[in-house]
Amino acid sequence: MNNRLSRSFARLPQPVGRMSHLSAAVRWDWRWCLLVALACVCYVGFALSPSSYAAGLEMLGQPVTGTILGSARGIRSDEWMVLTPYMQIAVENDFATANSISPYQESLRTFQALPLRDWALLFKPYHWGFIVAPPAYGYSFYFFFLAAAFIVGWALFVRKLGLSVWVSVPIAVALYFSQYVQAWWTTNAGAFALAPWVALAWMYSGNRLARIGLTAYAILVWLLSCAYPPFLYSIALAIGFLILGFRRDAIRVGTLFDATVAGSIALALFIGYFHELIDVMQQTVYPGRRIAASGGVGLERLLGHLAPTALINGYEPLPRFTNSNACEIAVLSTLLPLFAVCLADHRRFRAWMQDHRWSIFAILVGLGVFAAWMFLSVNPLIARVSGLYLVPPARALVGFGLLVNILAAAYLAIAGVRVSTVRALLLAGAAAGAVAVKYLLGDGSISGTFSRLDLVPLAAVVVVLGGMAIVHSANARTVLVCWVAAGANLAMFGLFNPVQVAHPIFNLDRELVRSTLLERGAVLDERGTLVAPGHYGALIAGAGISSINHVLYAPQLDFFRGYFGDMEPARFNEIFNRYAHVSVIEGSEPVLMAADSVGVPFGVMAGRMERALTPKPEPEQVALMSERPDVAADLANGHIDDMIIDQHGRFRLAGWSRTPPGAQSMIGLWSNAGMQDVLVKRVPRPDVAAAVSTALAHSGFIVEGFLEDPSADTELCVVGLASGAVDTTMVFPDGSRTCTHLGMLDKGESP
Template sequence: MAADASSSQGKNRAFPDLFVLAVIVAGLIYTALGWTPSSYGVALSGIGAAGDGLVFGTPKPIRSDEWAVWTPFIQIAAGNGFDRFNALSPYAEDLRNFNALPLLDWGLPFKPQFWPFFAVDPAWAFSFSHAVFIVLFLIGYHRLFLAFGFARFWSAAAACLMFFTSYAQFWWTTTGPLLAIFPWLLLAVLARLPWYLHAALMAYVTAFWLLSHLYPPVIVPLAFAGGALLLAFRPEVLRPRTLLPCLAGVALGVGLAWLYLHEPIKVMAATVYPGSRSVGGGSVPLPLYLAQFFPFLVSTDDYRDLLNLNICEVATGGSYLLLLAMVCLDHGRMVEVLRRGGAERTALLRQLLVPLAAFALMSVWMLTPVPNVWGRVLLWDKVPGNRMVFAAGLLLLCLSLTLLRTGAIRLSWKRFAVVTVVVGLSWAMANGGLDGLLSRLAVNRMDLAILPPLALAVWLATRGALSGPWVGAALILCALSANAVGFGGFNPIQSAWPIFHRPATPVTAAFDASAAAHPEGWVLQGGMLPGALMQGLGYRSLQHVQIAPALSFFRPYFPEMDDTTYNRLFNRYAHVQIVPGLPSPGSPQADVVQLPMERFLSPPPQDPRGEAALKASR
């Protein structure tokens, strides 16, 4: 039986040691070189230092939530001496927020990615904070797939395949920590420990996960998919003896995260934006949903999307592996496998049907306009459908691996032809139909990247060079190669040294002059940079990203506003932009507040309503 062959392959202890060792060594080299996947090169271009520290690739302006927000906030935390409140900012804001920062407080034990900030140069520490999650991701999913009974080579290749999905690559520098820690949460459930140690481990990993980036739209569907996968592949851990300590540990971990972030949570819940958002289903366009099966359906070779959204918003957790498994499935042999009966048949059906049912339920939420109240039981009313795609892709990957493990897979040139036709038609339709198709082949052919490695696999199989579990391994490698070629170049390799050792340029000299000319040392002129970049560079700038509103700070500068108007404008997460000559403050979009520069050139007028108005505006 092919499953037995896979198991015997898994007993080879040489490979997993080599894979884990290779990943760890690569992470150490990555850190020693001070590399990061940051697109901060966009900011360096803004101060006249274009290309400084860029090793590979191109910084992506679309990743502004990283290079213009979260990376500057890490700079701010380091420059502020790792204190909780930012003494360098005019706003004196609280640096505890939903994205993890290196702060010297009681939450630090649950943020090990930042421990090196207190021992080495911040450039190396910042590099480590990225490298550690790459290492955790690859080893974590590798070990998880092993725990689900898949062969060791398969597990390593499948972990790499998940890493090179478009969602993991496009959103890595924001939600990467959540994706990377998640498999360790499931592995903690599977740990064999005394109940009190099991509960303690679950509490720590849960707190680590939640505090790495408290973003429910990703956390909720991952938790749902994790429960479904445990039910499918390791149902024995759902017995009360194991489950109760795990649930107690999870509850404790959630409590720790709440205790650490309860203040910013309460502040954000009371904002105009984002507030307590509640969404319904049906937000995923059909082409984006289908990209779970055809990963290049909604994007081009040069990372442009075909749905007029943006490239990050059309990311998925998909690959061609399920398509390959379905086309290459020998249905006659599959029927024979299912007829064997007994516990083996029951386990196979469970491993196929549970992930499929979970994916179907998620599909309903992604595709159909169900009311938000329907999703409240599972907290899905906090989850836009396109944030489910990584968790859905993980379910499909496990489903695909299970099909491959049955051994009912056959490679032939006829099956290759079927894949070619299906992939070719999807590529043609995604690129505007058949008219002028050949002219577009030169600029957008990534959809066809699966065909050369698949042709090689078929050629080897027809000559007897592939047999047993290596047939399935070849298909995993085909899907991996397509995703790696298509999405692996999205994030650049950027040295952290110019990020934490600011280059001196004429632009920074202009900022220095502007700060020297203001009585409070504020930078108000000189073509300020967007987001939180100014404060990240060490300037006392009003142009900033306010994670929590600074209501009392702005009130004296706008005494003419009534409380309702003032609250509607300022009580929000916002990119605060200081604009010369702006006639009046406004909010052109939900997360932007534009303010007239002239209001801040001198001390604010006395607010005639006094302290009562300040209290009312909070």
């Protein structure tokens, strides 16, 4: 067995590539296409998907069926509450460009691609399955197409950088099953999967007109799939640094000109398709005014790039990372960096580097740019000029992770793998050290710190070291290490998203949904529109029922003016001029519950009461503190989502607290300017309940009042109090904790 494996890999030719001494003998030919086609037949034939819509079935009172592996993830509510229902809406409207069933009559041309019968469908190949097959199969094809595009695209791109197919395929698999990609996959798949195809089209070495056409097509397909700038820009920047480092020969005046032409064509078509939506969204409060500031990402994320499970227990953050969740804690990590540090032949790499200093310099500059944006304070002017202001620092982790892992794979391929007792002990010690460090980061308990996922890196180390004893070919050992890293990610994060059959998603019993909601207290208004107390996202609309409860990609100001036309204009604009989940709540006033969540009063929407012009305050739930609060560093965080202060000192802030509401629970405020007429109102926060914890369903609050003598030096502090003691600290929109200076905030209209 030993000799057969060695002889098999020994047949590979000697060094041929720019970066790798591995063979290019295995090429992309009909056998690879046949393999992808066979996988497509199996996956789509059974109408499989990674959707967490089973959670939606439960909310709608439908039988929860079709989950084959894994379980629905509540944290993926942007998929099962928004994207998937919108695909149902497109099907219900026979792929028209407007939702004729909805009371909002909203356009279905959204920045997340939907299968619509318009000219843009030519640039949505992932949706072509809806044209020729029932919706469950079209939905399944959508996810299969993007998964295949990710693995094949990144494998081909890494191959273009100079690595062998033997290495590029496991790298692509490892990236696909990385924590970050899987945590964000189901609504951002297009941004991740289609990016390498833009680079591949641009690097096409044939006819220039063909290169321009292919690149323009690839760019537009990518932009239409998921027009979310943070991911698009972060990934594009990483690809740019990789090309600059390893394929400078592709960067010429002619190819740059071709890229400019192709980009201009794609951008013109994109703007032509979305010009109305772009005009509207630029004027919104959210996300139109959103500008990212640098810093705020914890340095512990670097540990996560060496030990993928170091920051999580199961898929959830360790208890010390209180202001986080399974998605926000994720990093794009594999075991490749750890293997490269412990097993690569560093002397061989240093010899290679003598002739390739520019390659390493370019990649290190790229890593430095991402690290500075995530961990440090960057001048806002530099952020504007560089475009980094488009990328919240936590979203830059995807670009940083791509650079780290592809560089680690290149390092292994260039240097090769050396085995010795010292190296084996170093690898085993590093794996054990990661376990020890994680215990220090945990809460002191085994069950609260470790899960079965932590066994996978340890098992991977055993497999690698055991494999080295069997495989003696240097080439084979490099391939072994890459595939072990890919297998480890599959074992750790392969079931973050479930395997869900799509048939139940598109075969809802509409009347059962309607009767279930009516039994729960929903009513029909005079137009027959359902008004259901609670937070349902777009689930009810996705079931084909006209509903006030919805998710609006674009504001519907005219619709809401019909109900709240006498509101003060600035406040009306602040609440409704945004992308928003529309929930139905108790009370008589609309409430901004989060940057993307609006609550509208049940009685008003159902036509059963007149709207009161002023909300009923709850003065007993606010405490004006005599001293600046002293807050422990490890105290749990709530959040101030929105804050407005006018020139007269009138302020209004909205947020949520981890201190549960109750008789002994208050919002504590302190300011060196003094305050008066301060009122607080508790509001439900179903969005926080879905994203953070179900215990926080009623964690929201709105505070209004006056500062007596406001100035740029005025400091305002907000905390959650339980029995008079500080129980929750708050993070402000500018990133400051507990207290903020008014000079750091933008002055707005009167609240």
